[in-house]
Amino acid sequence: xxxxxxxxxxxxxxxxxxxxxxxxxxxxxxxxxxxxxxxxxxxxxxxxxxxxxxxxxxxxxxxxxxxxxxxxxxxxxxxxxxxxxxxxxxxxxxxxxxxxxxxxxxxxxxxxxxxxxxxxxxxxxxxxxxxxxxxxxxxxxxxxxxxxxxxxxxxxxxxxxxxxxxxxxxxxxxxxxxxxxxxxxxxxxxxxxxxxxxxxxxxxxxxxxxxxxxxxxxxxxxxxxxxxxxxxxxxxxxxxxxxxx
Numbered sequence: 189x190x191x192x193x194x195x196x197x198x199x200x201x202x203x204x205x206x207x208x209x210x211x212x213x214x215x216x217x218x219x220x221x222x223x224x225x226x227x228x229x230x231x232x233x234x235x236x237x238x239x240x241x242x243x244x245x246x247x248x249x250x251x252x253x254x255x256x257x258x259x260x261x262x263x264x265x266x267x268x269x270x271x272x273x274x275x276x277x278x279x280x281x282x283x284x285x286x287x288x289x290x291x292x293x294x295x296x297x298x299x300x301x302x303x304x305x306x307x308x309x310x311x312x313x314x315x316x317x318x319x320x321x322x323x324x325x326x327x328x329x330x331x332x333x334x335x336x337x338x339x340x341x342x343x344x345x346x347x348x349x350x351x352x353x354x355x356x357x358x359x360x361x362x363x364x365x366x367x368x369x370x371x372x373x374x375x376x377x378x379x380x381x382x383x384x385x386x387x388x389x390x391x392x393x394x395x396x397x398x399x400x401x402x403x404x405x406x407x408x409x410x411x412x413x414x415x416x417x418x419x420x421x422x423x424x425x426x427x428x429x430x431x432x433x
Contacts, residue, residue, distance in 0.1 A: 238276040240266040242290070245283055249333055254284055255342050281344040284337070288345060291330040292352035295323050296359060314415060320389060321411065324396050332397045338390075353390070357382045369426065381425055388417050 244265040248257055259280050263273045277283040298319050324331045337345050360382040364370050370378065392414045399406050 234275070237266065237268055237272065241268070241273065241276060241283060242287060245280075246287060246329055246333060249336070250329055253340060254280075254333070254337055254345065255340075281342050284342065284345040285348040287330070287333060288337070288348040288352055291327065291334055292356065294327065295320070296356060298323060299359065314418075317389075317392070317411070317415060317418065320393065321396070324393055325401060328397055328401075331393055335394045335397055353386060357386045360385055377428075381421075384421050385418065388414060388421065 241262060245254070245257060245262045248262065248265065257280060259273055260270050262280070262283070263270045277286065299316060334349060338349050339346070341349070357379070361375075361378045364378050364381055365373070370381075373381075392410065395410055396407070399410065401407070
């Protein structure tokens, strides 16, 4: 735990030399400045502790299931007492949900950036896959956590993953709706197409996190196979006609 000590400095009895003289501030200004600095330092320390708890839980969950981790051991690994844990998270499930949200938020932001970079046009399937590859490789621990916890995690964590995947699919639905050939499609058909893409991407991520990054050949084969799967789905969309009810 970080301790914060307010140190008061007594005014020197001798008059300062011109070289060291500083502008005079009122006591009220010094007091406000000190309070602001203290609040800022505390906020930074709190954020560091919160991130340490997330990082330690994530690292430990790569060796064993997240559900088997205890609050006490995560707090100890982060260098805080168990009671300090509750200043940041209500429970271990709350921490797990935060890990899920943080991991998926980064991916969705990168896809949005890709759209803005292309004058607002949806990224191609190949471009989206390249973004996904880069994200998985740069955040392999986080995505490994998502893959493992999607089916074997606690109900709260699994629910959070499901919510994030639905948000991801919904953004993809909006992208598909802007494709000229699909503008007349009903919302439920666009949702179905988005789900197909998400299913392929999830399988791709699950396999990619298991491949050693140094195994370029195996990764290239996976990427090629996935791109062909995406192409098959894309070609199928061109010939699909919504069934009349």
